[in-house]
Amino acid sequence: METRRLRLLVELARLGSMREVAEEMGLTTSTVSQQLAILARDTGAALVEPDGRRVRLTPAGRRLAAHGVTILAAVEAARLDLDPSASPAGELRVAGFATAIRRTLLPAQARLARDHPRVRLLIHEHEPFEAFALLDGDDVDLALTYDYNLAPVAFPDRYETRALWTVPWGLAVPAGTTLADAWERDWIVNSRNTADEEVARTLASLNGFTPRIVHRCDSLDLVQDLIVAGLGVGLLPADETVVAGIEVLPLRAPAVELRAYAVNRRGRTAWPPLALVVGLLRS
Incomplete structure (x- = not known):
């Protein structure tokens, strides 16, 4: 079977719509539909079926898409293995x-x-x-x-x-603040990712408090500035130097690791x- 058509099926499994596949691959929706129809003929199995105004993969389509991930990876690995310009450049x-x-x-x-x-x-x-x-x-x-x-x-x-490395994180607070007092402060979390907010809420559930998520920023330097200004507490790496006026309290029940x-x-x-x-x- 044509690996280009198999790639379309894998992308349809990932994206869920022929229109999005067409946009991703720089094709028209009708071309995607035609190529998938040829793939279905080549494999002898129905791969997609109507789902309202959209389409969805059949069980056979889902199985072939799963195989497709491995097949396409193997093709890519073979291409790289035979690349004459193999020195890093x-x-x-x-x-x-x-x-x-x-x-x-x-x-x-x-x-x-x-x-x-x-x-x-x-x-x-x-x-x-x-x-x-x-x-x-x-x-x-x-x-x-x-x-x-x-x-x-x-x-x-x-x-x-x-995996690359693991770093312990602690709770950064205004100097002199105890951990018991810190739970009741306003919290500062990332503005572009929810991971540290999930950590804050998990810590809350395990320590019997509800975090007040008030401030959001994605710069750790700005997190420190907000803490020095008395605007809240937030998670910071435990192994990095912080500015004057901040303490990073260790978290052990449970520990927090990035x-x-x-x-x-x-x-x-x-x-x-x-x-x-x-x-x-x-x-």
């Missing part, structure tokens, strides 16, 4: 959250500049859900993402995921620039 597009960029990507960039000058990083700062969308749209090659042990993420099978990951689309890890950078990040 080219532009690697990376979307990541600010802390990972500072902690691991910039040190890796220093080593690239010294040892592999033909590999160039193009860096975009994004929260995980934004980075995943860019991966799916083939707008970036690598995503640096995170979750918390109290708000874990289930990574889809279409991704290859490697976990960082390197994520790419399945089947692409063998691409030399990507393999090189992921190796540097993990080392």
Whole structure:
């Protein structure tokens, strides 16, 4: 079967509509429909069926789409394995959250500049859900993402995921504030991701309080400024230096840990620039 048609089926399983598949692939909706009809004829099975004004995958279509993820990944891996320009060279597009960029990507960039000058990083700062969308749209090659042990993420099978590092987080409060008093303060959470809000609500349920989520910002420096101004409390890395006027109280019941990951689309890890950078990040 044509892998291009199989890709359309996999994208239909992911996106749920032929119109969205057409927009994603730069085709017309009628072309997508025709190609899927040919795929159904080639496989001898009905793959889609009407669902109101839309379509949905049949059980056979869902099974083939699941196989398609593995098949397309294998095709991509074979292409990369036979690539004559196998030495690391080219532009690697990376979307990541600010802390990972500072902690691991910039040190890796220093080593690239010294040892592999033909590999160039193009860096975009994004929260995980934004980075995943860019991966799916083939707008970036690598995503640096995170979750918390109290708000874990289930990574889809279409991704290859490697753990990078884990950092304990504590509750940042105005100096002199006890943990018992901190629970009653206003809370500061991320404005672009809900993970730390989930952590705050989990801590609340386990410690018998309800967090007042009042302020939202995605800069950890700004979180510190708000805390110094007496506007609330928020989660911060326990191993980083904070400004005067702030204490980071340890959280042990339960502990809070941020976990960082390197994520790419399945089947692409063998691409030399990507393999090189992921190796540097993990080392």
